[in-house]
Amino acid sequence: MANGMGELTVENVNHSYGTGKIKVPVLFDINIHIAKGEFVALCGSSGSGKSTLLNLLAGLTKPEEGKIFVNSEEISRFNENELCLFRRKCMGFIFQSYNLLPGLTALENVELPLIFAGESKKKRRIRAAEILEKMGLEGRLDHRPNELSGGQQQRVSIARALVNNPSIVLADEPTGNLDSKTEQEILDLMRQMNRESNTTFIIVTHEQEVAEQSDRVIYLQDGRVVQRRTKPA
């Protein structure tokens, strides 16, 4: 299966949790193709398997059956270290609870992926400050996470996800902890970044507002894809 940068394909994936005899099947026969630059929402009630699917896409879990291709690479066959390197190079993550390192300032948190990538101090400072400014945090570079509001923390988190120019950004309930006004701001930011750099966004959400503003919504129910709705252009 040939894929370009930012493209993502899931082929015949079945997955279950648990070990040994007691297995809880979670995903059944998933087939998805997401094109470059798409802004896709993964929706479904809790327990529908949407978070599991996201983890599979991120390479945090390996599928029991089936193949997952990201950027034409079969990440379901990568080992742990290859996955780490692949994430560093091609993927950005946004979490519901932000997951910023509490000991580091906003700037340092955004710098961290570049530190692991071996970027020089000067270059990464410039890059991190630039992207934080885009997020509207120019006055907050030296604040620690506990000195920032939820919305601000999520902006730092988005900046961190985008700082190494990934081709795909995966977000797990990015607006779940935010009020509706902030939710809209964050959503607008993500859409803006999606458009500007043509980065593929895959967002797990159960909020209707998020789903409505996506290019496409994939509904999951009891581990199966039940509906694919493409937003009319």
Add this chain to the structure above:
Amino acid sequence: MKFIDSFRIVWRNLWRMKLRTALTSVGVMIGTAAIVAMIALSLGLKANAVKSLESWGNLTELDVEPAFYIPEEDRVIPDDERKKLNMAAVQELKAVKGVAAVMPIKRIRGESKLKVGRREGYIELVGVDVRESAAYRKDEIEKGTYLTGAPQEVVVSYYVPREMRDVEKEKREARMRNANKSGGGGGEVYFSRRGGGGGGEEGPAPFDMVGKPATITLTREYRIDDELKLEKKDVRVRVVGQLQKSENFRYGSAVYAPLSLVKEMNDWLNRSRGEEFGDTSSRRSRDKNQDEFVFDEITVKVESREMVESVVSDLKKLGYEVWSPARELEQINKFFFVIQMILGGIAAISLLVASIGIVNTMIMSILERTKEIGIMKVIGATVYNIRWLFLMESGFIGLIGGMTGLGLAWGAVELVNYFGKAGGLMDSLGFGGGGEEMTTLAVIPTWLALFAIGFAFIIGLLAGIFPAIRASRLSALQAIRSE
């Protein structure tokens, strides 16, 4: 990831849990301090012991004599079996492994006087093999050069120019004093005695005799019809050099001359005596001596201090008796080896306990930082990055312990040295042979300091291996979910 960045992250983590870092490194600190202080003490004691031995002579120089007695067989060696210090012996000694040079010596202990200008003094003439001894004696030259091999050269020891007196001048001064004494009052006598006699009481002022011509006067005595006769012979020589001050007082007023010159003088002294007496038995022995010139001493120079013990045992097998402070060294080495083993054992145990402490601390901080590790893995840290960070962290705990331990040991060493000096501990331990030379009880050489720090760092690294692997194996997904 760049090294400097990993260093910053590690440092930040250690600083964040500074109390725990400090407490954990205390274990390493105590272990390191124990090792360093103990090794420093045993090194210092050993150095003092060796120094006090060295004041008896150079440790790599052995004086060889024929053995008279074999303790193993409880047997006195009869005269004809006994080794002789002749040329054959010199060749035999040269062949022993580890021997750098064989320096035979012939002494003239009879009446020999050295005269330079108007000064003169009694000396001990020491004939040396110029070629064999040059390499080792050159360094001991203070002024001028060592014997070059030219026939009429001599080198004097440090004390010779300081003990030679201007006999004529002293006589003149003595006469003047006597004159003053008879003419002046009591007080004046006192003053003049002080002023004039000072030179005589405190020893003559040293003078430079290097490069000056000198005369050695030999005196032999013989009887004719119960009448004691003295005969003198002057030998013209040139003083080419003077040796440094030496701790070794065995050669106090020695004048070193080429062996051939001393042999010639020796022949003159013996021959005339024998001829004058017309004694056939002594003539026979003299003839024998001429066939087989026997030295008074043979000094063997050993290549290095480490070789001394093996050379000593080889020489004993050949039938020589060896006198050297190095024989004491053997005992000292054994003694300190035992001490070092015991102290090493104590330190090893304390470091083992300390390293378990590090492992414990690291596992605890991994538990605490599980979520952080997960986040780092998701945003681009590789398995190796994580492993490296935790390895460095525990290595640094070891390093901190090592450095503070070194500081502690240094303080302890200073204290011991201070009180040791004040209390004369060295003397009571029996290592005070050097007397005024005794300075420090314990020393921390650079290699020991570096070794201690390096060792503590390695202990930390080793203790970090297991926790680091554990950290890197954490599932990113579960790590993120943990709170």
